[in-house]
Amino acid sequence: MKIAVLVNEGPYQHQASDSAYQFVKATLESGHEVSRVFFYHDGVNNGTRLTTPPQDDRHVQKRWTELAAEKDLDLVLCVAACQRRGLVDEGEMERNKKDANNIADGFRISGLGQLIEAGIVADRLVTFGD
Amino acid sequence: MKIAVLVNEGPYQHQASDSAYQFVKATLESGHEVSRVFFYHDGVNNGTRLTTPPQDDRHVQKRWTELAAEKDLDLVLCVAACQRRGLVDEGEMERNKKDANNIADGFRISGLGQLIEAGIVADRLVTFGD
Amino acid sequence: MEEEYAGDVVKRFLYVNRRMPHGTVYALESLETVLIGAAFDQDVTMLFIDDGVYQIKKDQQPESLEFKNFSKTYRALEMYDVEKLFVEQESLSERGLSKDDLLVDVEIISREAVVDLMEKQDVVLSF
Amino acid sequence: MEEEYAGDVVKRFLYVNRRMPHGTVYALESLETVLIGAAFDQDVTMLFIDDGVYQIKKDQQPESLEFKNFSKTYRALEMYDVEKLFVEQESLSERGLSKDDLLVDVEIISREAVVDLMEKQDVVLSF
């Protein structure tokens, strides 16, 4: 079955991203497909490569990046939400005249249409939020 | 009177930072002193210079930066919270071996002790959160 | 960057709005999703229950907080072919509100009808 | 960067813990504040009410979520001279909990005493 996932909160402050990660891992291990993980609202903050969590704690961004590489996951950050929160890739850096970018490997920035498309294409959409 | 302010949530997702800003402005206009604004939890996300909110909306970070310049405000981001969320200045960039920084003018990163000190020194501490 | 979906599947999308506007961004970013989603020619329904009914209350003046006033956009939904807007009667009553307090033309339905409506959907988005 | 406060003011600080652990970071980051604050030699009290009582429940195994287990740190508070820990009886009762369910030695007080305790503070921190 094709399953899409929506993550609405950033790392650490809320459990949403952790729950989504555990759910995605279990989905893949159960032999299903995760067609997309869409990060909306503060969820886009999962995609910064600039975090340095305590060494004895999990590294939320790295876990996503590694899982994406291993399982060829599509991790999409909503562009409008990124602009409100300060998530920037090369393209956004140029477009909005910023002097730095902070996106992590394995994530891409795209439009909200990708969420709708995920809802159409997937058999189920599961939301994790606050 | 000396008033300290604590902001626990990031920009746009919650009203906390907006409410704190309006409160700080009114405090200064009333002739009181704002001894410190401490940003904790997701509140540290107010201090990134990489946001590009819609043109017809308020610019939360710029408002803080401008008010700080104008009124010599002390805007402090908690270092531990910054590390969990990816808020980085030059020093943190070097210390944590990051390839970019994203802190905005007018903000500085420091320890949680600055919150306690604010509570000791100020006559009142007012918290804005979720 | 944005590849428009060009398939011919039509799914029933329900947007459930349960939160107050302005205190959090969810109402605004939910509305933005509906507007973008309109381009996909799906079978869209918007439902306002619990504190979500405040999203379409008349006379909102978020300019008092330096917020932009997106409440008028609900009136423009018709132009996007989003025409099925439902509000739960019980949610209005608990809050002392009636149809006259709402800024857009909606159909007011009972809680029982809300239950039925939810069970007819393919995708439920509730932020 | 961190200038230690070196004055001789002693204020009564109350940390009010009202949220469950693990679902949000507030319990952990509140505890971190208490630990850092201990260096300032203030008159510190920790109060657990509402869902905050779950923060000091025994047998927490957040390792099941790949979270670090900070619940044991509450037991170390004594070493930081944070010795006044209060729990509201009514909050425990509503949740079917009793003193035996708690992992640290606390004083259980009535809601009435909670009201009094709050009114005696100089600074109230509730995350």
Add this chain to the structure above:
Amino acid sequence: MATLNIVNKSPFEKLSLEQCLNRAAAGSSLLLTEDAVNAAVSGTAFAARLSEAAKSLTLYVLQPDLAARGFNDATLLSEFTTVDYPGFVKLVTEHERVHSWL
């Protein structure tokens, strides 16, 4: 002067208002802000609860938050006094401590 209690969430969404009212000392004050301002409006399921609370507490509501959500003075419970941001600051200075019930 006693505590200034602040609540910022709708009582239809969170229990923080009720939890505050259960612990607010007689003689203290309550200020409703942000998404809590609907509790100051007449005709809601919480109106009686707030009128009851007014017997021991002084009740305030933040006017700009009311206006943002489409409420005006005419729709308020009579027990509430509206304040603007300067009024909020004044309340903070006039009370001994501020307790935000998050």
Add this chain to the structure above:
Amino acid sequence: MATLNIVNKSPFEKLSLEQCLNRAAAGSSLLLTEDAVNAAVSGTAFAARLSEAAKSLTLYVLQPDLAARGFNDATLLSEFTTVDYPGFVKLVTEHERVHSWL
């Protein structure tokens, strides 16, 4: 199969559980996750409400979230079935749609 409803907040903090129960169709399911798992524990003020709900809904609770908060199977209401993450996935596939009551 009908809807899989998901609630993730404590009923002592937010009203989302009650608001979900008021609209969950007979024959649908409810999964408690994250900070909502305490509602599956026996002896709380919400136990009777959940036992009542079990007459028309199938009730599940996420085991790793229970364990994180110090609860084990012995303390649960008998109407609840625990699931792990693979079980959560199975519930998602077995229901027609998922509704997260945020």
